[in-house]
Amino acid sequence: MKQKKILFINFGWEQLPTIELLFKKKYQIYSICFNKKLINKKFFKEVLYCKFEEINKIYKFVNKIKPNGVISDQCDFSYLIHAKISKKFNLLGPTENKAKIFTNKLSQRKIISKSKLKFPNFFATKKFSEINKNLNILKSEKVVMKPLDNRGGFGVFIKKKNKINKTDFLNCIKYSKCKTIILEEFIDGVHYNLDGLLWNKKPKLIGVSINKKMKNKIVNDSLSYQQNLLKQKKFKIYFKALCRVFKPTFGLLHAEIIINKGEIYLTEIANRGGGIRISNTVLNYTSGYNINEFLIQSALYKKFKLIRFKSTFKDVFIKFLKIRNKKIGIKKVINKNILYYKKLSNAKKITNSSKRNFIVIANGTNIKNIERKINNFFRK
Numbered sequence: 001m002k003q004k005k006i007l008f009i010n011f012g013w014e015q016l017p018t019i020e021l022l023f024k025k026k027y028q029i030y031s032i033c034f035n036k037k038l039i040n041k042k043f044f045k046e047v048l049y050c051k052f053e054e055i056n057k058i059y060k061f062v063n064k065i066k067p068n069g070v071i072s073d074q075c076d077f078s079y080l081i082h083a084k085i086s087k088k089f090n091l092l093g094p095t096e097n098k099a100k101i102f103t104n105k106l107s108q109r110k111i112i113s114k115s116k117l118k119f120p121n122f123f124a125t126k127k128f129s130e131i132n133k134n135l136n137i138l139k140s141e142k143v144v145m146k147p148l149d150n151r152g153g154f155g156v157f158i159k160k161k162n163k164i165n166k167t168d169f170l171n172c173i174k175y176s177k178c179k180t181i182i183l184e185e186f187i188d189g190v191h192y193n194l195d196g197l198l199w200n201k202k203p204k205l206i207g208v209s210i211n212k213k214m215k216n217k218i219v220n221d222s223l224s225y226q227q228n229l230l231k232q233k234k235f236k237i238y239f240k241a242l243c244r245v246f247k248p249t250f251g252l253l254h255a256e257i258i259i260n261k262g263e264i265y266l267t268e269i270a271n272r273g274g275g276i277r278i279s280n281t282v283l284n285y286t287s288g289y290n291i292n293e294f295l296i297q298s299a300l301y302k303k304f305k306l307i308r309f310k311s312t313f314k315d316v317f318i319k320f321l322k323i324r325n326k327k328i329g330i331k332k333v334i335n336k337n338i339l340y341y342k343k344l345s346n347a348k349k350i351t352n353s354s355k356r357n358f359i360v361i362a363n364g365t366n367i368k369n370i371e372r373k374i375n376n377f378f379r380k
Contacts, residue, residue: 007067009078017280018292069299074275076103102271115245122184128169142186147176153218153352189260196253203243206287223318285314314363317370323358337362337373
């Protein structure tokens, strides 16, 4: 039987479980890499190193390798390129129209404004001079500044209205490819993630987390995926409502919401898996489905069977630890509850998700037990 070819866009440590499964199943794996260095080169038959904007170079590479399917996950830029490749070479993937919507916060707000669903009041601007003219639109004392087309807390600031300055504006807008920022009302509520998938065009909610923020209120300190949250009717109803509004047709979904006094506000939604291994590690345990297999099958077939490979579902806890020393004092014991851990950076000041020091992902029967096991896993 002839080996199928898979093109994986912009592979990194977060996507490793999917690559390992592809390799195990003997697919020919190719990659487009937007970074200078690619980890785990042994998995790939050929790699194109290029910039995100070099679309003709990308098309030439795809035409040469002629893949049977394309996979992108946990990255908006990969998702945008995926849509372009799918259209040009008649492969399965998101449409260009959906890709523009799911990577652009302004487009999302325009669509949701036509529904009954809520979002924080906002305005968009390209110029610092327009900020003071429009601040009265926002009723909260504090406002959130964020790039229109970026994620992960890059360029995000929470400031009092009278404290916004041009330096903040410039540090925000530099992270936007379209050079536009959004200012929105700060809503001091409880933050959640909703994660789902499109299987045979039908949406299915497979993970819900409650998120605790760091002191800066921007970057997540922990994410607690709980079965009791997943079973709650309000989240299932809201997820289906989101799908009716945005009409996704392919792949995974990751939405971030805030609940304040019983009202649900959408802050952003993506038509891909959540970062930090949410899609290919966490959701396997919350849903019982092999999400890595789902990504592969979605790339190759319009219809396929989605089979549960785990009979029991677990809570999963993602914790970011402030460990900056080079040698991590991990006890040399096997702990089946620890699914993954990794040193991320030595940054003293954590201003966005890439600056967090250390990640641990663990599972168990309840969050308190998981937290205790994480603490026991590290030397004090």
